[in-house]
Amino acid sequence: MLKFVVRRLALFCVALIVLSLLVFACLRILPGNVAAVMAGTNSTPERIAALSEQLGLNRSYPAQYFQWIGDLLHGNLGTSVLTGRSTMAETWQRAQVTLPLIVLGLLLSLVIGIPLGVVASSHREGGLHSVLRYVSLTAGAVPALWGGLLLILVFGRGVGLIGIFPSQGFPEDGWSSPASALVSLALPALSVGIISGAQMMRYTQSALDGIAESGYITMAMASGSTRARAIRTTGLRIVLPDLISVTGLSFAQMITGVLVIENLFSLPGLASMLVTDVGNRDLIKVQSELMLLAAFFLLIGLLTDIAHRVADPRMRGVGAESVAPAQEVSA
Amino acid sequence: MSNTTQGDVPEEAAQTAASGSTDASLASQRKSSRTGRARTSGPGSDGGQGGGNHNRGKWIAGIIIAVVVVVAVILGVVWSRRTTPSENGASGTTQETMTVGLKLAPTNMDIRNQSGSALDQVLIDNIYEPLVGRNAENKTTAGLAKSWDVSDDATTYTFHLNEGMTFSNGDALDSEDVVWSLNQLLEKKYAGYDLLRNIDSIAAQDANTVVIKLTAPYSDLLWSLSGRPGLVFDKDAQYDAKTEAIGSGPYLLKSFRENDSVTLERNENYWGTKKATIKTIILRYYADDNAALNAFKSGSIQVLAPVMNAKMTSSLTSDDRFVVGQGDGTDKYVLGMNNKGTVLSNIKVRQAIRYAINHDEIIASRGGVDAALGGPIPSLDPGYEDLTDLYPHNVNKAKELLKEAGYDDDNPLTLRLEYANTYGTEFGEQLKSQLKEVGIDLQVKVVEFSTWLQDVYTNHDYDLSLVDHNESHDFYQWADPTYYYGYDSKEVQDLYAKSLAATDESQQEEYLKQAARKVSEDAAADWLLNYRVTTAYDKGVTGFPMNLNQSRLPLASVDYKK
Numbered sequence: 007m008l009k010f011v012v013r014r015l016a017l018f019c020v021a022l023i024v025l026s027l028l029v030f031a032c033l034r035i036l037p038g039n040v041a042a043v044m045a046g047t048n049s050t051p052e053r054i055a056a057l058s059e060q061l062g063l064n065r066s067y068p069a070q071y072f073q074w075i076g077d078l079l080h081g082n083l084g085t086s087v088l089t090g091r092s093t094m095a096e097t098w099q100r101a102q103v104t105l106p107l108i109v110l111g112l113l114l115s116l117v118i119g120i121p122l123g124v125v126a127s128s129h130r131e132g133g134l135h136s137v138l139r140y141v142s143l144t145a146g147a148v149p150a151l152w153g154g155l156l157l158i159l160v161f162g163r164g165v166g167l168i169g170i171f172p173s174q175g176f177p178e179d180g181w182s183s184p185a186s187a188l189v190s191l192a193l194p195a196l197s198v199g200i201i202s203g204a205q206m207m208r209y210t211q212s213a214l215d216g217i218a219e220s221g222y223i224t225m226a227m228a229s230g231s232t233r234a235r236a237i238r239t240t241g242l243r244i245v246l247p248d249l250i251s252v253t254g255l256s257f258a259q260m261i262t263g264v265l266v267i268e269n270l271f272s273l274p275g276l277a278s279m280l281v282t283d284v285g286n287r288d289l290i291k292v293q294s295e296l297m298l299l300a301a302f303f304l305l306i307g308l309l310t311d312i313a314h315r316v317a318d319p320r321m322r323g324v325g326a327e328s329v330a331p332a333q334e335v336s337a
Numbered sequence: 338m339s340n341t342t343q344g345d346v347p348e349e350a351a352q353t354a355a356s357g358s359t360d361a362s363l364a365s366q367r368k369s370s371r372t373g374r375a376r377t378s379g380p381g382s383d384g385g386q387g388g389g390n391h392n393r394g395k396w397i398a399g400i401i402i403a404v405v406v407v408v409a410v411i412l413g414v415v416w417s418r419r420t421t422p423s424e425n426g427a428s429g430t431t432q433e434t435m436t437v438g439l440k441l442a443p444t445n446m447d448i449r450n451q452s453g454s455a456l457d458q459v460l461i462d463n464i465y466e467p468l469v470g471r472n473a474e475n476k477t478t479a480g481l482a483k484s485w486d487v488s489d490d491a492t493t494y495t496f497h498l499n500e501g502m503t504f505s506n507g508d509a510l511d512s513e514d515v516v517w518s519l520n521q522l523l524e525k526k527y528a529g530y531d532l533l534r535n536i537d538s539i540a541a542q543d544a545n546t547v548v549i550k551l552t553a554p555y556s557d558l559l560w561s562l563s564g565r566p567g568l569v570f571d572k573d574a575q576y577d578a579k580t581e582a583i584g585s586g587p588y589l590l591k592s593f594r595e596n597d598s599v600t601l602e603r604n605e606n607y608w609g610t611k612k613a614t615i616k617t618i619i620l621r622y623y624a625d626d627n628a629a630l631n632a633f634k635s636g637s638i639q640v641l642a643p644v645m646n647a648k649m650t651s652s653l654t655s656d657d658r659f660v661v662g663q664g665d666g667t668d669k670y671v672l673g674m675n676n677k678g679t680v681l682s683n684i685k686v687r688q689a690i691r692y693a694i695n696h697d698e699i700i701a702s703r704g705g706v707d708a709a710l711g712g713p714i715p716s717l718d719p720g721y722e723d724l725t726d727l728y729p730h731n732v733n734k735a736k737e738l739l740k741e742a743g744y745d746d747d748n749p750l751t752l753r754l755e756y757a758n759t760y761g762t763e764f765g766e767q768l769k770s771q772l773k774e775v776g777i778d779l780q781v782k783v784v785e786f787s788t789w790l791q792d793v794y795t796n797h798d799y800d801l802s803l804v805d806h807n808e809s810h811d812f813y814q815w816a817d818p819t820y821y822y823g824y825d826s827k828e829v830q831d832l833y834a835k836s837l838a839a840t841d842e843s844q845q846e847e848y849l850k851q852a853a854r855k856v857s858e859d860a861a862a863d864w865l866l867n868y869r870v871t872t873a874y875d876k877g878v879t880g881f882p883m884n885l886n887q888s889r890l891p892l893a894s895v896d897y898k899k
Contacts, residue, residue, distance in 0.1 A: 038787030042795060045528075046452025048808060051819075053526060054795070088444040088451070089595045090579030096595075155627075164635020174632035175621065178592075178600065272628040274597040282596050286444060287787045 014311065018304050022297070026078075029296045030071050033289050039063055040087050040287040061087055074293060083294040088286055093294045096279065103176055104268070104275035107191050107198070108260045112253065114199025115206045120249070122203075123210025124242065127218060128234035138207075145204035150263065154197035154270045161193060174272050194271045198264060202256050209252050213245040247318035254310025258303050429877065434617040435897040438629050438638040440645070441887070442596045442622035445579040448565060449527035454807055454888040457565065459599050459620060462891035464505075465584035467567035468496060468515060468547075469559050473884045475667070475717040475809055477559045481510070481569055481585070482547070491554035491840040492537075498545040502608040504571040504585050510608070512541035517572040519549075529565040532557070534837070554838050556845040560810055587613040587893040596622060601892065613893040614880075633659075633873060639897055642872040642886050647704025653873045661873045663706050664883030667715045667809040668868035670760075672768070673793070673802040676861060677823035680752065681800055685742040687860035690801075691728035692735035693775040699767055700866050710867040712857035713815055717885070719842070720812070720849025724857045735775040744776065751778045755793055756803035757786040764803055764865070794821050805868060807888060812836075812849060815856045824861040828852075 041057035042049075058064055065073075077084055083093040126138040160166050162173030171193045177186045214237055217223060222244055226236035265277035276299070283292045443455040448465065461467065470480030482496040502510035519539045522530050534557075537550040551558070561567065574583045582590040585608065588601040599620040603613040621638060623629035626645040630652075633641040644650050644661070654661045674681045674690070681687055700707045708716065711724030744750040752772075754765060765781035772779045779801075784792070793799040802821070806814070816833040818825035829852045836848035856862075874881055880895045 036788070038785070038789075038791035040787075042790040043787050044451060047790075047794060047804065047806070048452065048811070049528075050531065051795075056526065090445055090447070090577060091595075099594075158631060162631060162635060164637070165631050169635065172637065173635060174623075174628055174637055178598065178619070269625050270628060272623050272625060272632070274594060278596065278624070282444075285785050285787060 010315070011312065014308050018308060021304055022301060025300045026075060026293075026297060027071075029293050029300075030067075030074070033284075033292060034067060036284075036287065038287050040289065043286050044088065074290060078294065078297065083298070084290045086283075086288050086291045088288050093291050096291075097276065097295055097298055099180075100274060100276045100279045102180060103191075103273050104261070104264060104277065106181075106187075107194055107264055107267070107273070107275065108257060110191055110195035111198030111202065111260060111264070112257055114195055115201075115203035115256065116253065118199060118203030119206025120210050120242075123207040123214065124238055126207065126211045127214035127241070128237050130218075138211075142204045142207045142211075145200055146208060148201055150197055150201055151266045151270060153201055154194070154267055157193050157197050158270075176273050190271075190273075194264075194267050194273060197267055197270075198260060202260065202263075206252070206256070210245070210249065213248055214241045217241045217244050247314045250313050250317055251310055254306055254313075258306055261299065261303070429898040431614060432877075432897045432899050433615070434619065435615050435640070435878070435895070436619040436621055436638040437890075437892075438632055438641040439620055439622050440624075440626075440629070440643060442624075443599075444595055446582050446590065446593055447578040448568065448582075449522070449525075449570075449578065452528055457888050458886070458890045459601075460582060460584070460590075461565070461568065461889060462586060463588040463601060463893070464582045464586045464590050465568045465570070466586050467563050467565075468519075468569060469563040469567055471560075471563040471889065473882055475885060477563045480563065480567070481515070485559075491556075492551040494549045494551075494558065495542070496547045496549070498547065499608070500545055502585060503606065504574065504583055505589050505604050505606070506571065506574055506583050507606070508571050508573055510569060510571070510585050511544045512547045513544075514572050515547045515569050516541050518569045519566075521570075522566055529561075532561040532564070532566045534558075554840050556837055556839045556842070557810060564809075587611075588618070591617070596624070598622065611893065614896045615892075618892050618895075636875075639878055640872065640874040640881055642870060642881075644871040644873050647706075650704055650706070650871050650873075658876060659873050660876060660878075661871065662883055663869045663871050664886060665708075665715075665717055666807070666868055666870050666885050666887060667717050668805050668807040668870075668887070669710060669713070669715055670764075670865040670868060671713075671804055671806050672863040672865055673799075673804060673822050674860075674862050675797060675799055675801075675821075675823055676825070677797070678800055680750065683742050684860060685738045686744075686750070688728065689735040689738035689742070689775060690772065690777070691860050691863045692731045692738065693772050693777070694768070694863055694865070695730045695771055696725070696865060697730070698771070699764075702763070702767065703866075704871075706871055707869050708867040710864040712853045712864060713812060713862075714849060714853045715867045718809055718812075719846045720836070720853055722850050722853065724854060727854075727857050728860070728863075732774055739775060739777070746776060749776050749778055751780065752800040753780050753782065754801040754803065755782045755784060755789060755799050757789040758783050759786060760803060760805065768801075768803075797821055797823060803865070807868075809885075809888070812852065815852070815861065822862060824856070824859070826855065826859060826861075829855050 039058065041054050041061055041063055044057055045054045062070070074084070083097075085092050086096065089096070122138060122142070126135055126142070129135045129138075158165060158173040161168055161171045163169040163171060165173065172186075172190050173193055176190050177183050181187050218233075218237060218241060222240055223233065223236045226240040227233060231239070262277070264275065265281070267273075268275040268278045276295075280292065280295055283295065439455075439458070441453070441455040443451065443453060443459060445451050446456070446460065448456050448460050462470075466481050468481050469485075470478040472478045481498055481502065483499050484497050486495045486497075487493070496515075498512060498515070504510055504514075516539050519533070521527070523533060523536060535551040535553045535555045537552045539547070539549050542548050549558070569585065571583055571585075576583055580593055587604050587607045587609065589604050591600040591602040593599050601618045601620070603616045605612070607613070621632070623632065626649065629638075629641055630644070630649050632638045633653075634656075644653060650661060653659050672690075672694070674687050676682060676687075696709050700709060709725045711727055712722070714720045714722070739745065739750060754768060756765070762781075762783055765779075765783060769779040769781055789802070789804075793802045799821075812833060814820045814822065815824055815826075816830045818830075832848050832852035832855070836845045836852065839845035839848060857864075870883075870887055872881065872883055872886060875897070877898045878895065879898070882889070882891060882895075
């Protein structure tokens with residue numbers, strides 16, 4: 007286990023270094039620069055030149071890169087050229103909106119997806135099975151933007167039929183008024199949760215269906231379970247590691263996926279910050295933000311893999327590269 | 338725990354699974370064997386299956402209760418929503434807080450360095466005050482200076498300041514601060530420094546008198562001092578201008594969250610006689626137009642400026658909770674042409690484009706509230722004249738001119754249009770189809786603003802471009818051949834110089850009029866429209882500025898009663 011963690015940590019660092027180069031290079035390809043944005047359309051070329059000099063945009067790329075990496079290693083993510091605030095503080099402020107949103111969305115998707123997946127898998131035939139299948143297909147195919155709009159039309163305060171949830175913004179004072187903060191995340195989290203819940207449900211169902219034909223279920227039934235019960239207890243336990251992996255993946259997916267949702271509900275989150283910053287060519291800030299996000303992604307991946315191994319006793323002692331598929335056991 | 342018990346069960350269990358029914362005797366049997374099996378089937382095996390009718394009854398009761406609760410909540414909410422509007426009278430008490438929904442967000446609060454009208458909108462008149470004031474008709478009025486004298490040769494301006502003025506931190510505001518602010522502007526080349534021309538000296542005569550001496554008359558001096566260049570800052574205050582603001586205005590900057598909101602709080606120690614009416618005003622920025630509309634309709638904001646499109650406007654005018662109106666502005670949607678470009682240096686092509694564009698159609702498609710504009714000067718600026726009849730929509734004339742320039746069906750003209758994505762894709766599509774009628778193939782490229790700045794504004798690598806030039810008194814663009822239009826006319830440059838040197842207003846306007854006509858005749862660009870901002874507000878709101886409110890938004894006398 008220790009060896010596995012060390013291996014993964016090494017990979018983690020290599021990935022970060024490669025990423026930093028990629029991020030730096032890709033952003034330099036973009037046309038335009040922050041000095042021009044700052045100066046606007048009434049400026050003289052002299053003013054833009056003066057600003058570029060002042061902001062250090064005239065230095066060579068390697069010099070800029072190494073300065074940035076050096077700062078990063080010292081834990082200094084830099085300050086935004088435009089807002090004058092430290093990247094870390096701003097990212098943290100934004101993350102307080104986005105991370106709870108993702109976690110809520112994920113919880114909802116688990117709450118919706120896993121039970122329904124189990125139900126769908128336990129009813130192999132009949133009306134309920136096909137109803138659930140169509141529900142999951144439909145809900146999974148809904149674009150987040152449209153789903154969010156529908157939710158606003160139904161539940162949005164002041165605009166919806168049953169206007170009980172605010173559809174716009176995040177409270178001024180953030181989480182110091184937890185109730186209103188939570189309520190303002192309700193609709194966004196629902197839009198995310200329902201869609202990814204449908205995917206989670208399909209995944210749970212198909213994983214359980216796969217297990218249902220195996221000896222595990224037969225064995226459980228041989229020990230006195232009904233089929234439904236065997237699937238719920240034995241089956242779910244067996245597919246748990248896979249579900250953990252999928253959950254980890256959808257967590258990562260959501261970080262990018264909530265962009266549309268943040269815009270629609272005008273939430274001051276990470277995604278909207280990134281888009282604005284790229285638009286303003288506040289490159290140092292964008293770089294640092296992307297590195298933070300990338301590190302976060304990788305960390306989630308690492309934690310998921312560890313959780314996976316903890317949840318699946320068969321994985322213990324297996325090398326990182328050879329992840330064995332669930333072995334068939336017959337009764 | 339005996340093997341025989343377990344061995345007996347399977348057939349029965351299989352039967353149960355197949356039939357899906359629960360058998361009480363089987364359940365009891367299972368319970369007896371549970372202690373032995375608990376270990377193998379893992380946690381969570383309790384509950385669930387056991388118990389027949391009793392549990393089902395519980396379930397049904399639970400569901401009924403849940404349904405009742407949900408229905409009660411819905412009814413309650415619907416009922417409470419019904420009753421609130423009836424309490425909304427026209428008269429009531431002034432509210433402590435009002436929220437205003439806006440579109441373009443400032444990236445920081447540093448008004449001396451950061452460009453963009455979003456900053457002027459929030460800060461000028463509310464937090465910082467200029468030496469000379471400006472009213473809703475875009476004319477100068479008393480500001481920090483209550484009056485001023487101008488010498489006969491128009492080279493000496495003597496400003497008489499109000500007495501007893503203070504900054505929000507308690508420091509006194511006197512002539513020293515004024516002189517320091519203006520000199521800093523020129524010295525450090527802050528935003529707008531180029532608007533103060535011909536300055537010879539700026540000096541304090543006494544604590545309440547400032548004298549500005551010019552090397553030559555400059556007719557736009559007062560107007561310039563009513564904007565950014567005239568702002569007065571506290572010489573002795575130390576603060577981070579990107580996130581804080583210390584000024585002399587009726588409001589204080591309480592908090593600023595970039596791209597999200599600005600919170601203003603009444604300056605209880607404001608030096609003026611009239612303090613701000615509403616205690617707290619929150620300006621909230623919406624990148625998404627639908628989000629803004631939803632926020633407004635739901636009552637979480639009381640004012641929405643601008644309402645972005647015709648469809649949204651009509652959905653609000655029919656609602657008697659709201660008032661919707663339009664105000665004039667100086668936003669000129671300029672279809673810039675590269676006057677130094679290979680194709681567009683030919684005046685015939687430029688004229689053809691102007692004839693080809695159907696302005697009425699563009700304005701109508703946006704809801705018909707914008708004004709037609711035939712030249713570089715909008716109605717709120719000096720030198721305005723209706724020039725829309727210079728190039729009326731005329732497809733045949735456009736084709737003729739193109740033919741003279743050497744383009745026809747066999748040799749069609751292809752042009753590039755590049756503009757920033759903030760203006761939406763509709764303009765590009767409309768222009769493409771309108772120019773297609775005269776045989777021009779328009780290739781539209783919608784890019785980020787920063788890309789546009791690089792390609793068009795800095796590198797002049799474009800044929801056509803579209804920008805909302807919203808600044809007032811910005812005719813200098815046409816007198817500067819290095820500006821991205823590349824328009825170089827000696828006559829216009831001379832006329833503009835004369836207008837700046839004019840010593841009385843009518844003279845100044847006359848020269849500007851002639852210059853504007855010349856620019857338009859030369860088809861240096863096309864002016865698609867003069868944007869008029871649509872503002873919607875709650876019935877309880879009064880005194881909200883309608884004109885120019887995207888670049889200047891004095892909030893002190895706005896009231897919101899409920």
